[in-house]
Amino acid sequence: EVQLVQSGAEVKKPGESLKISCKGSGNSFTTYWIAWVRQMPGKGLEWMGIIYPGDSDTRYSPSFQGQVTISADKSISTAYLQWSSLKASDTAIYYCARRQRGMDVWGQGTTVTVSS
């Protein structure tokens, strides 16, 4: 059974950089897409982008293009979401999820708090 385990909560200051991770179990990590989803406090779900770790094919939602970078290291079955300069508005829970027929496996979420 595939599981996705995300890195722990982060507290950062505006302008700092950050990279959070999503590690897949099992040996099939290169055979499915990994999506990243944002949920701001008290708000709905937002698609950010998606990566295929097998060849690092990456696509971004227009709202997040240029704001974040999605990457993956297939040798350690891990996908990443990173920011070069955080803003207070990046405060949210970030989920990774396997996308096959719908998003059928979800990570537990990583809470990112950006505050001065």
Next chain:
Amino acid sequence: QSALTQPASVSGSPGQSITISCTGISSDVNSYNYVSWYQQHPGEAPKLMIYDVNNRPSGVSNRFSGSKSGNTASLTISGLQAEDEADYYCSSYTSSSTLDVFGTGTKVTVL
């Protein structure tokens, strides 16, 4: 791309059936049978309830069913139970970005 439109809230009594709508446009719901539905309880990650319009993953109760007509997809919960109280989100593939887009979310209350 714009989010799919869902009613903000839907409520029902235990045992009743409720339906949540999800309205898109020609480049998403209308054109593709890639509509999914997710349930999210407070403080938890979302859970896939329906994929490809009307398919249930293993382990999901058959009280949950999905359908689609034109630009609108629907999730029906029959035999409503207290544990069904949660937020529900639809999602559809959209050709406008070659990604998926979520709905605005619906809070289901069991009276």
